[in-house]
Every structure is written in structure tokens, then in C-alpha cells.
Amino acid sequence: MKYLPTACMAALCTVLVFSLVFYSACKPSCKHVACFNGGTCSGGECKCPTGFEGNNCERIKCKDTDCRWAGTCVDGKCACTPGHEGQYCEIFTKDKFIGVWGGPEECDPQAKKTYGLHIGSGATILKLRIGGIRNLFDSVDADIVSTTEIKIPEQTLRYYDDTITLSGTMVRDENAQLHFNYSYRSKDGVLQCSGAYHR
Numbered sequence: 001m002k003y004l005p006t007a008c009m010a011a012l013c014t015v016l017v018f019s020l021v022f023y024s025a026c027k028p029s030c031k032h033v034a035c036f037n038g039g040t041c042s043g044g045e046c047k048c049p050t051g052f053e054g055n056n057c058e059r060i061k062c063k064d065t066d067c068r069w070a071g072t073c074v075d076g077k078c079a080c081t082p083g084h085e086g087q088y089c090e091i092f093t094k095d096k097f098i099g100v101w102g103g104p105e106e107c108d109p110q111a112k113k114t115y116g117l118h119i120g121s122g123a124t125i126l127k128l129r130i131g132g133i134r135n136l137f138d139s140v141d142a143d144i145v146s147t148t149e150i151k152i153p154e155q156t157l158r159y160y161d162d163t164i165t166l167s168g169t170m171v172r173d174e175n176a177q178l179h180f181n182y183s184y185r186s187k188d189g190v191l192q193c194s195g196a197y198h199r
Contacts (some may be wrong), residue, residue: 050075083125085147094121094146097128097170102179105134105195117180117197132167134184134193140166148172152182162186168193 028044035046039057048057053076061076071080071089092124097119098146106112118131119142130149136159146149154167168182178197183190 083144093126093144094125094128096147096172096176097144097150097178099199101197101199103195103197105179105180105193106183107191107193115195117178133182136164137166142170159186 009046014107017110033041033044033046033056035040035048035057037057037060038049039046039052041047046055046057048054049079051061053059053061062073065073065076065078067073067078067080068089069084071078071084073079078087078089080086083093085091086094087113094157099119101119102114104112104114115132115135117130117187119172120129120131122128122141124197126144128144130140130152131138132144133140140157141155142151142152144177148171150170152166152168152170154165157164157166163186165185166182168180170181173179176198179194180197181192181194183192185191
């Protein structure tokens with residue numbers, strides 16, 4: 001019986017040694033893994049740097065990505081210049097706004113009325129011209145500030161013997177409705193107007 005603890009200790013050591021050998025043999029090895037383009041091996045797999053992909057980091061993500069209109073490829077995806085959007089920057093943002101729009105509009109304290117707006121291209125890719133606001137003006141300057149928003153900077157317009165100051169925003173929602181909020185100041189006072197338009 002006096003040899004029992006020694007025998008148990010020897011058996012335990014043997015199990016631990018075999019477990020360590022077995023774990024080392026099963027652990028993924030980087031010995032035969034080649035990582036290219038600055039990739040590093042960890043646990044038998046390549047970790048690729050930005051811009052590369054594949055089992056061995058052998059593919060350039062932007063190699064087959066054609067970004068249009070001066071867009072640039074970043075990590076396999078196109079980053080578009082202002083005024084463009086889409087997977088390959090192939091879409092002009094202004095095209096989603098250009099056209100004839102109609103819908104109800106309300107200016108507190110006046111009653112709700114229906115107006116028609118026509119939006120066309122401006123002098124540059126980020127400029128638009130808006131006509132038909134309150135059925136009074138043929139041409140109001142506007143700027144595209146995002147893929148969904150137009151800003152009408154404050155501007156002074158003439159209407160017969162009155163001077164009108166106008167400014168506002170238009171936002172296109174996921175249902176392709178155009179929400180128009182603007183301030184209209186004339187000799188009769190200030191109106192805060194809002195409306196929802198559709199094409």
C-alpha cells in the first residue's frame with residue numbers, strides 16, 4: 001500500500017503528458033500557412049490587412065471594383081463623391097428629386113391648399129432650381145446637402161411690389177414622398193409652411 005501514492009502520481013503525470021502532446025498535435029499550426037500582402041497567421045488562418053481578402057490574403061478587394069464619377073474604392077466598396085450614390089457611384093443624387101411634384105400644403109394660419117412643384121437641374125451637380133412654390137415663383141435656388149435632403153438657402157425674391165424672403169428644407173423619405181418645410185416672409189408677415197409632395 002505504501003507504493004500506491006507514488007503509482008497514482010506517476011499515472012497522473014503520464015495522463016498530463018499525453019494530454020499536452022495530444023493538444024499540441026491538434027492545435028492548428030501556422031508552419032505550412034503562407035500569408036501574402038502583409039497578412040499574418042494566427043491559429044492556422046491568415047488575418048488579412050485592409051484591402052485584401054482570401055485564404056492567403058492573395059486577392060485585392062478593389063481590383064475588380066469600378067467606381068464611377070471619381071468615386072474611390074475603400075476595402076472593396078465605393079466611396080462616392082457628393083452628388084453620386086449607388087454601389088458603383090453610378091446614380092446621380094439629383095435624379096431622385098428632379099420632376100413634377102404635387103400635394104397638400106399648409107401655412108399657419110391659412111387653410112390647406114394643393115400646389116405643384118417642378119424641380120430641375122441647377123448650375124452644378126449639387127444645385128437645383130425649384131418652381132411653383134405657392135404658385136408664385138418660377139425659379140428658386142436650392143442645394144443638395146445629402147442623398148435625401150435639399151436645402152433652400154435664405155434668398156430674397158420679388159413678387160410685384162413686394163419683397164419676399166424664403167428659406168427651407170425638403171426631405172425625401174423611404175416612401176419617395178418629399179416633405180417640404182419653409183419660412184415665407186412678406187410685407188404681410190411671416191408664414192411657416194409645410195407640405196407632403198409626391199410625383
